[in-house]
Amino acid sequence: xxxxxxxxxxxxxxxxxxxxxxxxxxxxxxxxxxxxxxxxxxxxxxxxxxxxxxxxxxxxxxxxxxxxxxxxxxxxxxxxxxxxxxxxxxxxxxxxxxxxxxxxxxxxxxxxxxxxxxxxxxxxxxxxxxxxxxxxxxxxxxxxxxxxxxxxxxxxxxxxxxxxxxxxxxxxxxxxxxxxxxx
Amino acid sequence: xxxxxxxxxxxxxxxxxxxxxxxxxxxxxxxxxxxxxxxxxxxxxxxxxxxxxxxxxxxxxxxxxxxxxxxxxxxxxxxxxxxxxxxxxxxxxxxxxxxxxxxxxxxxxxxxxxxxxxxxxxxxxxxxxxxxxxxxxxxxxxxxxxxxxxxxxxxxxxxxxxxxxxxxxxxxxxxxxxxxxxxxxxxxxxxxxxxxxxxxxxxxxxxxxxxxxxxxxxxxxxxxxxxxxxxxxxxxxxxxxxxxxxxxxxxxxxxxxxxxxxxxxxxxxxxxxxxxxxxxxxxxxxxxxxxxxxxxxxxxxxxxxxxxxxxxxxxxxxxxxxxxxxxxxxxxxxxxxxxxxxxxxxxxxxxxxxxxxxxxxxxxxxxxxxxxxxxxxxxxxxxxxxxxxxxxxxxxxxxxxxxxxxxxxxxxxxxxxxxxxxxxxxxxxxxxxx
Numbered sequence: 001x002x003x004x005x006x007x008x009x010x011x012x013x014x015x016x017x018x019x020x021x022x023x024x025x026x027x028x029x030x031x032x033x034x035x036x037x038x039x040x041x042x043x044x045x046x047x048x049x050x051x052x053x054x055x056x057x058x059x060x061x062x063x064x065x066x067x068x069x070x071x072x073x074x075x076x077x078x079x080x081x082x083x084x085x086x087x088x089x090x091x092x093x094x095x096x097x098x099x100x101x102x103x104x105x106x107x108x109x110x111x112x113x114x115x116x117x118x119x120x121x122x123x124x125x126x127x128x129x130x131x132x133x134x135x136x137x138x139x140x141x142x143x144x145x146x147x148x149x150x151x152x153x154x155x156x157x158x159x160x161x162x163x164x165x166x167x168x169x170x171x172x173x174x175x176x177x178x179x180x181x182x183x
Numbered sequence: 184x185x186x187x188x189x190x191x192x193x194x195x196x197x198x199x200x201x202x203x204x205x206x207x208x209x210x211x212x213x214x215x216x217x218x219x220x221x222x223x224x225x226x227x228x229x230x231x232x233x234x235x236x237x238x239x240x241x242x243x244x245x246x247x248x249x250x251x252x253x254x255x256x257x258x259x260x261x262x263x264x265x266x267x268x269x270x271x272x273x274x275x276x277x278x279x280x281x282x283x284x285x286x287x288x289x290x291x292x293x294x295x296x297x298x299x300x301x302x303x304x305x306x307x308x309x310x311x312x313x314x315x316x317x318x319x320x321x322x323x324x325x326x327x328x329x330x331x332x333x334x335x336x337x338x339x340x341x342x343x344x345x346x347x348x349x350x351x352x353x354x355x356x357x358x359x360x361x362x363x364x365x366x367x368x369x370x371x372x373x374x375x376x377x378x379x380x381x382x383x384x385x386x387x388x389x390x391x392x393x394x395x396x397x398x399x400x401x402x403x404x405x406x407x408x409x410x411x412x413x414x415x416x417x418x419x420x421x422x423x424x425x426x427x428x429x430x431x432x433x434x435x436x437x438x439x440x441x442x443x444x445x446x447x448x449x450x451x452x453x454x455x456x457x458x459x460x461x462x463x464x465x466x467x468x469x470x471x472x473x474x475x476x477x478x479x480x481x482x483x484x485x486x487x488x489x490x491x492x493x494x495x496x497x498x499x500x501x502x503x504x505x506x507x508x509x510x511x512x513x514x515x516x517x518x519x520x521x522x523x524x525x526x527x528x529x530x531x532x533x534x535x536x537x538x539x540x541x542x543x544x545x546x547x548x549x550x551x552x553x554x555x556x557x558x559x560x561x562x563x564x565x566x567x568x569x570x571x572x573x574x575x576x577x578x579x580x581x582x583x584x585x586x587x588x589x590x591x592x593x594x595x596x597x598x599x600x601x602x603x604x605x606x607x608x609x610x611x612x613x614x615x616x617x
Contacts, residue, residue, distance in 0.1 A: 031561065031597065057573075
């Protein structure tokens with residue numbers, strides 16, 4: 001009795017494995033959409049992408065080197081992780097360096113409306129990278145994630161600019177040491 | 184003897200009125216497709232899948248069994264909670280903790296003689312195409328959009344245009360408080376769940392900055408505890424929404440934050456509601472919607488009356504908020520639907536071609552005409568025209584043959600071209616050596 005049982009189980013297992021091997025992988029909607037978005041990216045001279053594994057297009061790194069504004073001279077990188085539910089959910093974006101910015105906190109979380117509450121499936125990756133680039137040109141004191149930096153920017157723009165320079169060269173602002181991001 | 188006869192009579196009585204409806208044509212019956220002589224046998228052999236054995240599922244299982252379906256399968260991964268007992272009437276106090284699918288199946292089989300219900304205590308994602316292929320009809324009583332989208336894309340992708348049996352009609356019921364909907368989806372023929380995604384109002388997200396800086400509502404404080412405080416402090420390795428200790432931790436954190444900003448209204452049950460995104464369930468709504476769904480199942484199976492779905496109306500919405508209101512309409516199929524608007528087409532290729540030859544061939548193929556195509560397979564980037572770094576990384580592939588790249592017959596590839604902003608092609612490879 002027991003033997004028949006185990007034989008039957010063995011057989012079913014073999015059948016299942018056979019079925020799995022015969023299954024052809026299908027392109028998922030998220031992957032196809034990311035593929036389309038990537039082929040339409042307009043990076044310009046200030047941005048560059050890097051794919052640690054070219055076969056996994058759902059995770060990559062974006063480098064931004066602003067050529068104007070108060071973050072000019074730095075190089076910033078963001079990790080992009082795109083969920084399988086993309087484009088119904090936004091990509092997950094984190095700044096990989098510890099930087100002094102009112103809209104980016106010390107853990108790298110980014111406050112950009114289209115990455116959270118204002119994300120819509122019609123938006124694409126290009127909209128996200130343009131938004132990130134804009135954060136470096138126009139840091140926004142009214143949507144703070146780093147509250148001290150926001151108050152600094154609001155109270156004394158020139159002082160804030162100096163602090164950004166100090167932070168970008170690896171110095172400390174108000175006791176917090178930042179990462180050197182100068183090229 | 185009398186008792187025996189009595190039993191038989193009552194068993195027959197049970198189906199008397201149902202059989203009058205399904206074996207005889209009525210004023211609205213399409214007589215070209217209706218065959219009353221074999222409908223009873225056909226329905227008793229038809230294999231129906233019910234997804235979900237909760238509020239809607241209990242009603243659906245009971246209704247289908249009483250409608251003449253005799254081979255029913257049911258999937259539900261959940262176990263019975265004491266809070267289910269007020270409306271999930273197939274469950275009793277003693278069943279708490281047992282699997283819903285199993286208990287529901289057993290209960291209905293005991294009450295309706297001749298019905299076989301096969302339970303599966305697992306997720307729908309645990310099964311593959313071969314499993315879903317065995318059914319002729321799928322009825323869903325689900326509470327999550329994710330699960331609906333999953334089964335929807337499974338049923339759409341299963342369609343093989345040349346094989347009739349691969350078209351599985353899907354009936355979807357859904358309720359939220361006093362509101363509900365019943366809809367019929369004929370995969371690839373009518374508008375699918377993905378086409379109708381905009382019918383579900385998404386949960387309003389709160390800006391991270393509001394949570395982090397100035398909360399205004401008790402919900403903001405709870406979300407703050409949920410999103411920020413938990414991440415920072417990690418009091419337990421993984422947040423379990425069903426663990427009262429975890430919920431209580433969030434509640435205490437939210438309470439402190441609410442006090443700091445002078446916001447009233449943070450309670451334990453609100454915390455639970457926000458974190459678990461709880462939707463109130465009303466027994467009456469469930470029974471109305473389940474009845475509508477099973478009515479469609481009976482009509483689809485027997486052709487005794489026109490069913491929802493084709494060619495016109497496919498969506499019935501119900502609202503019991505303000506007296507009772509229903510409205511039935513046609514939700515149009517979307518041509519650019521990522522699931523049903525973009526089915527893989529067959530592409531004949533020579534497996535000994537290099538990838539470059541395949542790329543170049545797209546320019547002249549009448550079905551594509553793409554000058555700068557980027558090509559990927561699942562888990563394998565073959566060639567991307569841009570961004571520049573990825574182009575460089577994938578360029579060596581151009582010299583390799585399709586076989587060397589590991590491509591197989593029937594495999595799908597995705598093709599995009601920046602020149603056509605809306606173009607996303609899916610092709611199923613067919614090998615032919617030239």
